[in-house]
Amino acid sequence: MGERSYIVAGGHQLEVERHRAQPRHGGAPRPVLVFLHEGLGCLAAWRDFPEALAAATGCDALVYSRWGYGGSEAVSLPRPLTYMHDEAVTLAEVLEVCAVPRAIVIGHSDGASIAILHAGGGRAGGRVRGLILEAAHVFCEDLSVRSIAAIRTAYMEGDLRERLRKHHGDQVDGAFWGWNRAWLDPDFRHWNIESALPGIEVPVLVIQGEEDVYGSIAQIESIEARCRGPVTRLLLPQCGHAPHKDQREPTLNAMAGFVSASMGS
Known part of the structure; x- marks a missing residue:
């Protein structure tokens, strides 16, 4: 279990958890592994995966619930269709408030x-210093959109709400509808962030399940074609939308190897 606390970033109270890795001697200071759900x-939905990756790499891990999720402040609906752009700005504040000088960011979906x-x-x-994209x-x-x-x-x-x-507790409806209605808004069909990819010059590991019903391999191909930094792909068989759950060991091993390589070790 990590150290749980609350911070203010993006104008909202957010729950954060820090996992401290065992100190390792020698070499440059290690980056912090920052998890985006x-x-x-939310923070809790990652289960023990951040702690396991911290132990495997010797890096501290920082996990937080974004606005409207888990134990963070409740969201105001509707979410704007630019909510992911807004959260990218909030991430900068999270890193500043949590005094993270170097990070490898691990994002899912x-x-x-x-x-x-x-x-x-x-x-x-x-x-x-690096991106791991699930x-x-x-x-x-x-x-x-269909999924x-x-x-x-x-x-x-069904029983998904329960x-x-x-x-998410009592704010479960805000968490669900804030996300679902944004993605199903007709104007969201024009959502495209490929223009951000050429600005990425750090190493990237992109992981996707072959049975992911929320995105095709065309997403990986676009990332590979447009990022300026080196991109490594891991396409996992018998794996859906959550590689860190569906194929935990291969995913953990690939992430740990990427982190080590990014640190030059």
């Missing part, structure tokens, strides 16, 4: 898109 996630916007939009200020989106696909429409039905008619409540 998916559209229905929406979190990966936010990481791209942060690193490629001139907001990183030299702090970001199930990233850089443009809106028909596949994504997000289907999960709306599961939320309204399953999400264990992470």
Whole structure:
């Protein structure tokens, strides 16, 4: 269990958790692993994965729930269609408030898109030394819209709402509808952040499941084609939208190897 606390960033109170790795002697100071969750996630939804990666790399890990998720401040609806751009700005404040001088940012789904916007939009200020992108989106696909429409039905008619409540409590509706309605807004079909990719000059590891119903391999191909830094891909069989859950060990090993390589070790 990490050290839980609250900070103010982006004008809102956010819950954060820090996992301290065992000190290792020699070499340059290690970057902090900063985790950005998916559209229905939060700090707790990562489970013990951040702690496991911290132990494997010797790097501290910083995890936080974005505005409207988990134990962070409740969101005001509707979320603007630019909410991921807004969160990229908030990430800069989180790193400043938490005194993170060097970071490797690990983003899942929406979190990966936010990481791209942060690193490629001139907001990183030299702090970001690498990106790990799980199930990233850089443009809106028909596949994504169909799956997000289907999960709306599961939320309204199935048990998804109660399953999400264990992470989001009484603000579960704000967490779900803030994300779902934004992605299903007709104007969101024009959402595209490929213009941020040429601004990324740091190493990138992009991970995607072959059975991801929220995005196709075209997302990886766009990232590979447009980033200026080196891009390594990991495409996992028998894996859906959450590689760190569906294929934990291969994902953990790939991330740990990438972090070590980024530190020159």
